[in-house]
Amino acid sequence: MGFITHCWKSAKAELRRLARWALGAWLLVASCAWAQTSVAELTELRAERRDAALYVTAQLKLELGPAVEDALVKGLAVHFVAEAEVMRDRWYWYDRKIGIATRYYRLAFQPLTRRWRLNVSNEPISGAGLGGSISQNFETLSEALGVIRRQSGWKVAEMAELDLDARQYIAYRFRLDISQLPRPFQIAAGNQAEWTLVASRQLRLTTDMVR
Structure with missing residues (x-):
């Protein structure tokens, strides 16, 4: 026992x-x-007046998870969209859009040269339509992401379009655009947190910013 x-x-x-x-x-x-999860966080958002126009500067903490990096290395281009809108409050209807600035980014890895290519444009970038974009090559992924992380000097509205007596704000949003992925990847990415990269914030415009 x-x-x-x-x-x-x-x-x-x-x-x-x-x-x-x-x-x-x-x-x-x-x-x-x-x-290892992908990260997109807005660490800075500010507005300033220059030359009779309103400009926006944004800073992101942006890291890509292993699944996204692996897809890039295997030849898949990844697209990002950053957008800043100037809005005016309206109690009786939807807020009115005063101005907007949009940046489109296409990030791709080039196996032959082992370099990273980043295309930046004010218009949507398609796989075949890169002609209107600015292209830069980088030795590392971190260097390429650094350009996306720092978004400075975006003109979003003319000062004449702003109303000194109205309540106005800037609505900023950054996202990974999975609609640009091949259809099979869109379906798979929609269920993975690594591909759900979104950062957004609103910045209320003060009197000092618009005068």
Whole structure:
């Protein structure tokens, strides 16, 4: 009887040890997965008046998860869209749009040169229509993302279009545009957090900004 009791206590101790090990392993995997998730956070958004126009500057914390990076390395181009709208409050209807600035980014890896190409345009960029965009090549992915992270000097409205007595604000939004992915990738990406990159914020315009 004593032998059986001893064995049972040893088995319970072993089960507790295995449970602690399994929990630790799960927490380690979960923390690694969390650390590798794509990130898009707006760290700065400001507006300033220059030359009778209103300009916007935005700064992003932008990191791509392993699934997105792997797709890029395998030849898939990834598109981003950043948009800043100047809006005027209207209590009786939808807020009125005063001005807008939009940037389209196409990021791709070039296997032959092992370099990263970033196309930037004020118009939507298609796979075949890169002619109207500005193209830059980079040695590393981090360098290419650095251009996307820093968005400065966007003209969003003429000062003459703003109303000094009205309540106005800037609505900023940045996103990864999965609609530009091939159809099979669109379906798969729609269910993966790594591909759900969105950052948005509103900035209320003060009297000092519009005078």
